[in-house]
Amino acid sequence: MNRLSTDKRAQIVAALVEGNSIRGTCRLTGACKDAVLKLVRDLGAACAAHHNSMVRGVRTRRVECDEAWSFCYAKAKNVSDEKKAQGAGDVWTWVAIDADSKLILSYLCGGRDASWACKFMEDLASRVTTRIQITTDGHRAYAEAVEGAFGMEVDYAMLIKLYGAPSDQPDTRYSPAQCIGTRTGVLSGSPDPEHISTSFIERQNLNLRMGVRRFTRLTNAFSKKFENHCHHVAIYHAYYNFCRVHQTLRVTPAMEAGLADHVWTLEELVALLDFKLSIAA
8 A cells, every 4th residue: 555755744734734625735735635634534643642642731820712613514504413413513623722832732622512611621621730810701611611620729710702783784794793892700719800811812713714724614625524623623733832833932832831842843743643653553
């Protein structure tokens, strides 16, 4: 069986994490669709395992959390019950970012109800070693999830944005309603009012939509399988944490957080796959 070289794998990953679709990546690299999808599946599993083992014991002070919407196969309103059981419909990607190092501490793809919020917060709690200040939006599922994962050992506040009435003008159909103000609510501890913010995680949501074509609205590049969606998200976050130099920090988030001592190359990233295969053997 033909096997992609390390250089070809790195070329494919470079295309994927810069916002190219699967078919677009095939055209750019000359690799066939099956080869690209197999690399996404295998490397995605390796990146998820690496994140799970390496992003541990992080010392941080401020964490911002949010969830980004996308869909798999079709939007929820157009999906049958049979397809929903297979992972089709709306998919929410929960993300927690360290506001100082910009490290992605935790991510999770799934639904948006309380059970998924609890899984997400429990995972976040297992990765930090210090008392942290958490800021989220007004999604009510967070309140119980944060309390269940951290108890009283957390400073937690919600930042709720207030929007005006949406416009029905044709030229503003795809634009959000105007934000007319914000409201904060302290749910636990004593969070610093100056750092009750979701600016960094909202910017990270933009990074995710720009870097992963599956999140781009109004295209046909959306995910067709839930598993592949999760694998691509894992690859992107490994790339973001360990390979991509943050413009302000001048280093990668992993370096800033003390989890790496150099900027990873894409060849090092794809080497996670060979490392995983050698362990399995």
